[in-house]
Amino acid sequence: MAEQTWLRQYVVLERAALRAQLQYRVNFWTTLMGGVAYQGTQLLFLGVLLGKFGLIGGWGFSAVAFVFAMRLASHALYVVPFGALRLTDEMVRDGEFDRVLLRPVNPFLQLVTRMFPLMSLGDALLGFGALAVFGWQAPVDWTPAKIGYLILAVVGGGLVETGIQTFFCGLSFVATSTFSLRIFADSSITQFSGYPLTMFGRATFYAFCTLFPMAFISFLPATVLLDRTSDVPLPTWLTTLSPLAGVIVFVLGYTFFTKMMPRYTSPGS
């Protein structure tokens, strides 16, 4: 029995998760339609918001729309491959995590393949669609280098969100329920990270760069692409390196997760 590559294991587990969901036909279709409808309302809200207010924090419509689209695309890169992490809390609390530990497969890999991200496919559609449309309209002179930077920034943003969620997974091994914390993080990211974060004042902005590093999700790299790094109270070189934050936050979150895992108490017998 040779070792399977993690990619092969990912495919095997994700395929099983999809097959499991296909067992419930009505649920399959309503989930798919629900996903599209849910994300559609977000898009409508953005349209209304920007139609009513010309400027947000000194930023015009096309710039804000671009930041927002970057955040949606980053979010899709978290929620499609890693969205099942939200089930960890429950699996740890009811002991289902036992079976994760009984298989010769990386536990994190098993957690992210716990459920096929059917509903999140709507997120991906919306995110990348919006990025294409608003990226086109944004005041950016697109060059191959800038497109490369955008891709790195979106991937980095996805990793920041994944890192934060992975941190909460680690926390669920020691705190019985992390549900409200996770929802708080989720909705804060949804509500704030798509906007020019400097508009909340300096102290809050620094908190968004350190304690709760959502500034890296789209705002900071967007200032680089929009040539507005002067708006940011950080050295330009640091702002330019912001896509790297994704790797750092993810590594920190994953390290915390693996350090906390031995404290799993396996409830029930």
Added chain:
Amino acid sequence: MAVIEAADLVKEFSRPAVLEGRLPRLRGLFSTKRDITRAVNGVNFEVEPGELVGYLGPNGAGKSTTIKMLTGILTPTSGVCRVAGLEPSRDRARNARNIGVVFGQRTQLWYDLPLRDSFEVLSDLYNLDRTTYRKRVGLFTELLDLSAFLDTPVRSLSLGQRMRGDLVAAMLHEPSILFLDEPTVGLDVVAKARLTEFIAETNRSDGTTVVLTTHDMEDVERLCQRIIVIDSGTVLYDGDLSRLKERFMPYRFLVLTLAERSIRRVADIPSATEVEPSAVGTVLPYPDRSVVLRFDPREVTTPELIARASQVYQVDELSIVDPRLTDVISQLYDGLLT
């Protein structure tokens, strides 16, 4: 060399302390005090390859906690456990390849997938080649009679069917060690018999080492040569089942049902003691006409005792009853035997 070793194994759990005094729940929200319980308190044992060991104890004794440490689910607080030379909590993935685990209370299968799909996924994860996979599934399908429900989603299986499925899932990758935590709980007589026969056969023919926890003494008598009894996290007895019986159950019972007209009296029969009918452990058909004599076969042979009893009583029926293992075990739990 031992294939499973536990040395001074300890597992502690801590939870927020329950406070006393005024408004305990409200104050509890702000308290950092924690209560520590020791579920496993210095357990030592070794299991040799090919053994079939019963790991017994009352609810909350620490059985499942021990099994969870040996399977890599829980990390010991202190002490060492080794399974096939590996420390399960440190070498979790490699240990997982050597062992098969069944928890009676919780399935390892994909709840929404047909049984066959679960087997396929596991086969892929363990990287079994197709020939081995087909051979193993074919063998198990025949031995455990799975063919009727191989394509049924796990959620629609009966408990007995699901347990058979779980057992196959645990054994597909040919583990040399099996941990079975209450595999027969809730099963009917037929399903239980089939499962225990399969476990015995696996142990006999493949030399698979089996550690079995159960509350069912019939399972124990049918399967285990050796038992380890624990309570409150410590080992109370570790040894042969037959030695336990010799040591704590040297007696047998002679149950006499007296003829209607026979006069019941206090009789002095040498080498036997009259005891309460309840000591037998089974319900006697005519308790008011029954006399139960406890005797030690080393002191008096059964025919001899029957002859002596027949001189005293007019007997309609008689039977010899062995004490039940379950009574001995529960006396062990209660600390009545040392």
